Amino acid sequence: MSYIATFRAVLTASVLLSSGQVAAADTSIDSLKAQYQRPESIPFPADNLYSxxxxxxxxxxxxxxxxxxxxxxxxxxxxxxxxxxxxxxxxxxxxxxxxxxxxxxxxxxxxxxxxxxxxxxxxxxxxxxxxxxxxxxxxxxxxxxxxxxxxxxxxxxxxxxxxxxxxxxxxxxxxxxxxxxxxTLVSGTAPFDRWVTGDEQAITESAKRGFEFFNNGAGCSDCHSGWNFSDNKFYDIGLASTDEGRKTVTGNDKDLKAFKTPGLRNIQQRAPYMHDGSMTTLDQVIVHYIAGGIPRASRSDKIKVRPMTAQQMQDLRSFLESLTGDDQPVSLPILPF
Ligand code: HEC
Ligand code: HEC
The missing domain is CATH 1.10.760.10 (Cytochrome c-like domain)
Structure with missing residues (x-):
């Protein structure tokens, strides 16, 4: 994993160099950015190929x-x-x-x-x-x-x-x-993506700080990782809902109230949030992660009380808002009768 990240960071750097810009000095932020690069193509399974x-x-x-x-x-x-x-x-x-x-x-x-x-x-x-x-x-x-x-x-x-x-x-x-x-439904290129590929003006300074904090400090990337910001795993993040979640599938107590990590692309357009739609704003979501939700046996050990300053909250929100893509309107198909 870290090998891949380093390799991609080198690639990113060479793209920057070939476009005539000065290579970024901060390699740690470059390797972080590399972990969130948009994929170049859509994967289709062998038993259901695209046409x-x-x-x-x-x-x-x-x-x-x-x-x-x-x-x-x-x-x-x-x-x-x-x-x-x-x-x-x-x-x-x-x-x-x-x-x-x-x-x-x-x-x-x-x-x-x-x-x-x-x-x-x-x-x-x-x-x-x-x-x-x-x-x-x-x-x-x-x-x-x-x-x-x-x-x-x-x-x-x-x-x-x-x-x-x-x-x-x-x-x-x-x-x-x-x-x-x-x-074929892929979220469009977002200001965040343009920043990742070298456009320093694409997002605000606050969003850049938010991205760093998301990865180092706020613990969000422990679960919201990769270009779609999901590790596709299941966690109980301490919500009040009585839904038993993943446990209804596995029967396993450790999966009680665990739900799949949602991707965060276009998150600003997708309120309300969570499996039960119990939160209406991104600020409410952030406040939830500060308090750490309800402490109980099934709650993930990656979730805990995490104090944040007002500035850090604002930065996280700016970063999340920079994930809104330039998705094009969808035309309705003409149906046969
Ligand atoms: C332990 C893994 C984990 C960590 C750490 C984590 N999340 Fe989540 N996140 C989840 C899961 C799982 C859900 C869905 C929970 C549910 O609905 O029960 C979720 C939901 C969300 C949602 C709502 C998405 C939607 O489509 O409704 C947002 C926004 C979000 N998280 C942002 C963050 C931010 C910001 C942080 C860091 C402060 C963070 N998460 C930390 C696992 C995590
Ligand atoms: C009445 C509203 C409703 C309709 C109609 C509906 N869905 Fe959904 N869809 C949901 C809900 C609610 C969930 C989550 C249910 C759950 O997790 O138990 C869901 C989940 C999904 C998921 C899983 C997403 C993920 O992140 O895992 C996909 C894919 C999906 N629906 C596709 C479809 C398709 C294709 C159709 C038409 C054949 C469809 N849905 C019709 C409400 C609907």
């Missing part, structure tokens, strides 16, 4: 109300591109007019995830699709019925046949197409 037509088909399905029993919901109802691919409410508003216990997470940067849902109960993005479709409080329809409905549409039949010549329309091909579309 433009597959992603386009997945996009149509993502926005198609035929994937809900009463034709009243699409994936975008709760993962709305205008709300950071979330829905802006604490617990998602379910299909049968009931609020769910958990907050809709963003679906940006899913290509870098290695388990899905707040408790990680799905191992693949493909398998995850079945969850909301079949859940009684969400889209409330069986995958078999979705396949039946789509099969009645000639244009879908033709498209599925081209993209999945072996199976045509099937549960698996629906899940694969949607997962492929989701993997």
């Amino acid at each position: 433009a037509e597959k992603a386009q088909l997945g996009k149509m399905l993502f926005f198609d109300q035929r994937l809900s029993k009463n034709f009243n919901m699409t994936c975008a109802t709760c993962h709305n591109p205008s709300l950071g691919w979330e829905d802006g409410v604490p617990g998602a508003f379910g299909g049968q007019g009931k609020f769910l216990d958990r907050h809709s997470p963003t679906i940006l940067n899913m290509a870098w995830g290695d388990s899905f849902f707040w408790d990680g109960r799905s191992e693949t993005l493909e398998e995850q699709v079945r969850g909301p479709v079949e859940s009684a409080n969400e889209m409330n329809i069986s995958m078999a019925e979705v396949v039946e409905r789509l099969s009645k549409v000639q244009a879908y039949q033709d498209m599925f046949r081209r993209v999945f010549p072996d199976s045509g329309i099937s549960s698996n091909s629906v899940m694969k197409a949607i997962a492929t579309y989701e993997r």
Whole structure:
């Protein structure tokens, strides 16, 4: 790990040199920056490779109300591109007019995830699709019925046949197409990224101090690490919620109230925060980490009381705000009937 970080730091330095700038003197900040560099390409799994037509088909399905029993919901109802691919409410508003216990997470940067849902109960993005479709409080329809409905549409039949010549329309091909579309949803380049690649003016001095403090002092990078600011692991950070979290998947007491570390890209657009949507502002989140939440056996030992000055709080917030990308508006697909 440290070898890779050093190697990348050297690379960053040589980029700076070749663009005619003076190499930064502070190598420690350079190697920190290198740990958060945007990846150059999106990873796709070998059993579900990318094609433009597959992603386009997945996009149509993502926005198609035929994937809900009463034709009243699409994936975008709760993962709305205008709300950071979330829905802006604490617990998602379910299909049968009931609020769910958990907050809709963003679906940006899913290509870098290695388990899905707040408790990680799905191992693949493909398998995850079945969850909301079949859940009684969400889209409330069986995958078999979705396949039946789509099969009645000639244009879908033709498209599925081209993209999945072996199976045509099937549960698996629906899940694969949607997962492929989701993997193409990557948060846009943020001021923070421009700073990381050498533009000193891209973010404020306060945001720069915030980045250092995030890594050295505030302990945030113990869990929010890598370019998407998530280690994809599970922790109890001491929230009041009664949700048992990861324990419902593993049955293990040490996973009680543990949830997956969320990425922090575009965080400013994604309030309210946490698995239960219990915090409405980034200041509330920071205050939570100062106090360390509720001390209990399951709480991660990386979470503790961490006093911060008002300046450090402000710096952390400026840094978090510098993670908002230049994401482009999403056009709605034209659906066949
Ligand atoms: C009624 C609102 C609702 C609808 C409709 C919905 N979702 Fe979600 N989605 C949620 C909630 C809430 C969670 C978190 C649930 C949990 O963790 O138990 C979630 C979680 C996810 C995740 C996991 C994200 C992560 O960080 O692990 C993905 C991916 C996802 N949804 C994709 C979809 C797709 C694809 C569809 C359409 C087939 C869809 N969702 C429909 C509310 C919704
Ligand atoms: C022990 C690991 C850990 C540490 C340390 C940590 N976090 Fe978190 N963070 C998490 C987890 C896990 C969640 C989700 C918790 C939940 O919903 O139950 C989270 C949630 C968040 C959220 C809300 C994200 C969202 O999509 O709702 C923000 C913002 C955040 N953390 C910022 C920070 C900052 C800033 C620090 C440092 C002061 C920090 N975190 C330290 C693990 C950690």
